[in-house]
Amino acid sequence: MPGLPMRAVAAQVMQAVEQGQSLTQCLPPALKRLPENERPALQALCFGTCRWFFQLDDELNSRLKKPLKPADRLIHHLMLVALFQLRHSEQATYAVLNETVEACRRLDKPHLTGLVNAVLRAAEREGGPTARSDYERYAHPPWMVEKLRHNWPDDWAAILEANNTQAPMTLRVNARRFSRDTYLGLLTEAGIEASATHFAPHGIQLARPVPVDRLPYFEDGAVSVQDEAAQLCTTLLDLAPGQRVLDACAAPGGKTCAILEACEGLQEVVAIDESAERLPRIEENLERLDLHATVQQADAAQTNQWWNGNEFDRILLDVPCSATGVIRRHPDIKLLRRESDILPLASIQLGLLEALWPTLKPGGRLVYATCSVFPQENQRIIRRFLKQTTEAILLDLDVPWGRETEAGRQMLPAPNGHDGFFYAVLEKPEQ
Ligand SMILES: C[S@@+](CC[C@H](N)C(=O)[O-])C[C@H]1O[C@@H](n2cnc3c(N)ncnc32)[C@H](O)[C@@H]1O
Incomplete structure (x- = not known):
């Protein structure tokens, strides 16, 4: 539908997220459909509605006598966008109401304009409901709140609050x-x-x-x-000229480039990623920064398919993870991530660590990193690995940041500061 008003496009984006697409996937094409001056506002609407979804959706459901028919689900999202504005923005109420009713009409649902109008007027008049649970208060999915409460008994509320702030650039x-x-x-x-x-x-x-x-x-x-916590990975690698370095999960190449910038005279940096879609981003970043790396598409865990037997002095293993440390930057994670994702992710993470360890030179160092705040993907992976691998030494990190865990260091997301991140540094003894 060309020429739709911005909030109608925002409702379509929210519907796509509910159907499983990430904002990174569905927002860029939506932005292109709007005039340039409206794009920042669309982005703010979609980010904000995702950020507060679990609060707004509860309120909207309680205001609807019965759910809208599946065929009208887009209008549910249209009302969520409007509720986000009423509760969390400075937008004038009459504009939100009028524009939302108009957008409903433009989305070919004129029979629902009365309902939209009534629901939003009541929401405006009555104000936001008092949160009945921590899920609503902090606007996170229940499983995430419970898991964080269990994992971080003293910090869970601060983590949830930090997740709802805007990350700095x-x-x-x-x-x-x-x-x-x-x-x-x-x-x-x-x-x-x-x-x-x-x-x-x-x-x-x-x-x-x-x-x-x-x-x-x-x-x-x-x-x-690049976020500050992500930048710290490079400092842990202890780079020196002449080294061969592997960046095993490299796309879009932020850390590959940071490695090359940090140390001139590295012998080679090999950047691998299994995603053909994301691989060109590594090349683009290298080109802009005028840097060179050997970029390869491969499943890093299948070493027989890409490794020539030449060992690496340094390995950065920035594994795929739940990304629960970067929810501020990707609020759609709240809607997309499932509790059942964590176990398979942990098994991929351990699998990558096991598969890549033989490619590390004796005396070499591997940095394991995630942007997760769940111990299951962090210290527990390192513990499990150390249990089965006698030839790996976990180094103590003498750094002024983060907090020590049973195996590695954790940064929690800091309001107006760095993202949530985990790091462990493993060394292979000289033979
Ligand atoms: C956390 S992101 C990496 C971010 C990157 N290091 C940076 O700083 O720009 C994880 C990456 O791992 C890649 N990946 C997932 N499984 C992989 C595998 N088995 N082998 C190689 N790459 C993999 C994903 O495609 C994704 O690009």
Whole structure:
């Protein structure tokens, strides 16, 4: 349907997310259907509605005498978008009401305009309901709240609250091009307020997000957008010239590029990813930054299909995970992730670690990383691996960030700071 109003498009995006698509998949084509000046607002509507979905959906269901017919489900999403605005934005109420009713008509559901109008007017008049549960209060799926409460008895509420905040935009300065101080100066000249990150040596956090084309020399490879916690992976690798490095789950290449920037004179960096769709992103990032890596599409766990027997000095294993440490940046995870995903993910994670260990040189180091806050994908994987692998040593990390777990270090998402991340560093003894 061409020419639909923005909020109707937002409802379509929400419907696609409910049907299992990620915002990364369904938002870009939706944005292209709108004039450029409306795109940031569409993005904000979709992110906000996902972020608060579990609160808004409960409220809407309690306001509807009976659920809408499956064929009218889009209008349910249209009302969720409007409720998000009423509860969590500064948008004027009359505009939300009028535009939503109009969008309902434009979506060929004129028979539902009365209902939409009545529901939203009542919502406006009566105000938001008092949360009846922690799921509603924190707007997370029940299983996630329970799992976090179990895993983090002292921190679960802070984690849930942090997940509902907006993540800052953080940059990694390309150390080959600029020092962090010099680039901070360029940002000041460009009128962009920013400060150095606390822990990552090349990180800069912006006071407010800006489009990348406003960043000085972005196209020339001066900086990349990368969270501070993600940047810290590189510092754990202890890179030195002459090393061969494997980035085993590399797409879109953020950490591959960070590795190459951090150390000139590496012998080779091999970047592998199994996703043919995501692989070109590695090449694009390398090209913009004028860096070189050997990029290969493969299932990293099938070493017989891609490994030539030449051992690596360093391995970064940034495994696929639940991404529960980056919910701020991907609020659709709340709708998409299922509790039943975690066990299969843990088995893939352990499988990758087991398969890649033989490719590490004696004396070499492997960094295992996830953007998860579930111990099941983090310290428990490392524990299980150490139990069965006598020739692996878990290193103590003497760093001023994160918190120690039984096997590795955990960063929890920090409001107006870094994402949630886990790291463990394993060393293979010299023979
Ligand atoms: C957490 S993301 C990696 C992010 C990346 N390291 C970065 O910093 O830009 C995990 C990646 O693992 C890839 N992946 C999942 N299973 C894999 C496998 N068996 N072999 C190789 N890559 C895999 C996914 O396609 C995804 O791109």
